[in-house]
Amino acid sequence: MSGLHQSSVRNRLLRAMSPEDYGTLRPYLTEVPLHVHDILIEPHKSIEHVYFPESGLGSVVAVSAENERVEVAHVGRDGMTSKAVIQGLDRSPNLTLVQVEGSALRMPSGALRDALEASASLRSLLNRYMYFSVVQIAQTALANGRFRINERLARWLLMCHDRLDGDDLAITHEYLALMLGVRRPGVTEAIHILEGVGMIKATRARVRILDRVALEEEAGDCYGVPEAEYARLIGRKADAAV
Numbered sequence: 001m002s003g004l005h006q007s008s009v010r011n012r013l014l015r016a017m018s019p020e021d022y023g024t025l026r027p028y029l030t031e032v033p034l035h036v037h038d039i040l041i042e043p044h045k046s047i048e049h050v051y052f053p054e055s056g057l058g059s060v061v062a063v064s065a066e067n068e069r070v071e072v073a074h075v076g077r078d079g080m081t082s083k084a085v086i087q088g089l090d091r092s093p094n095l096t097l098v099q100v101e102g103s104a105l106r107m108p109s110g111a112l113r114d115a116l117e118a119s120a121s122l123r124s125l126l127n128r129y130m131y132f133s134v135v136q137i138a139q140t141a142l143a144n145g146r147f148r149i150n151e152r153l154a155r156w157l158l159m160c161h162d163r164l165d166g167d168d169l170a171i172t173h174e175y176l177a178l179m180l181g182v183r184r185p186g187v188t189e190a191i192h193i194l195e196g197v198g199m200i201k202a203t204r205a206r207v208r209i210l211d212r213v214a215l216e217e218e219a220g221d222c223y224g225v226p227e228a229e230y231a232r233l234i235g236r237k238a239d240a241a242v
Contacts, residue, residue: 004029004105011052011105012078013129016234021122024115028107034058034098040081041096047089049106051081056102057163059179061095069095070144070181072137076163078230083133085109086116086126099179100160100170128233136226144181147222150190152180154219157200157207162227167209194218 006022009015014022034040034056041047043063051058053076060073075081075096084092090109116123143152156179160169173191177184191207194200199215201208209215216223 004031009052009105010054010077011080012234013080013125014052014105017125018121021115021119021125024119024122025107025112028111029105030107032104032106034102034104036098036101038098039095040098041092041094043093043095044091046091047082047085047109049082050085050109050112051075051104051106053077053079053081053102053104055165056098056104057100057160058096059099061097061178063093063095069178071179072140073133074136074159074163078163078234079129079133080126082109083130085112086130088113099175100164125234132226132230132233135229139222139225143222147220149180149182149186150193151219151222153187153190154194154199154215155223156180157194157209158212158215158219158223161209161212161215169207169209170205171207172205 004026006015006017006019006026014025017025029052031054032051034051034053040049040051040058055077058075058081059071060075061069062072063069072094081096082092084090116126143155147155153176156176157169160171161167173184173187176187176191180187191200191202194215195202197214199209199211199218201210
């Protein structure tokens, strides 16, 4: 998709690249749809492609040998999948799958490796993104270990809201339970708490954000550290046009 100009893409990481670096990647970028439950990265298998989401939402999920699962990170239009490729690796033990449908710009992982070897500025940007991802995972571990379910739910909804258009999130209770690593009754109770004070409106497969400010207050210290690091490391310039 050589005609895809940098000014027309919605992915914030692509927008933050220098025109020269984006120009290097542009011939390899192809727009593809993202369908719910599409697997973008399979655990322990060779990573063939890198995805830069334009819309929708993906989840990076840690998987145990007994197939226990919990989400450890989000990937939306703020970033990219296949972060192992940035580190020169060809596989990951984590699963990456689509949780909210949308679209992405996809490129062969080999082409990205070649571009990283050739450009110090691209390496610098993607290494900063890699660091942001480590911070996000660390904050998820902190949230899971030290915060109440309703605070963690508020954080998770804010993170989705940051990466999606509008206030309606197509999310089921089952998915929320998987992402938060808790049983469904715990998620249902937390939803009722947030809904009861007017922060959200929930149905079986959808959550509407009614009061983002109140959600941020509910999340408290559970939310904000990775977001501040993204602004510091990647910058806000890419946000303005999105």
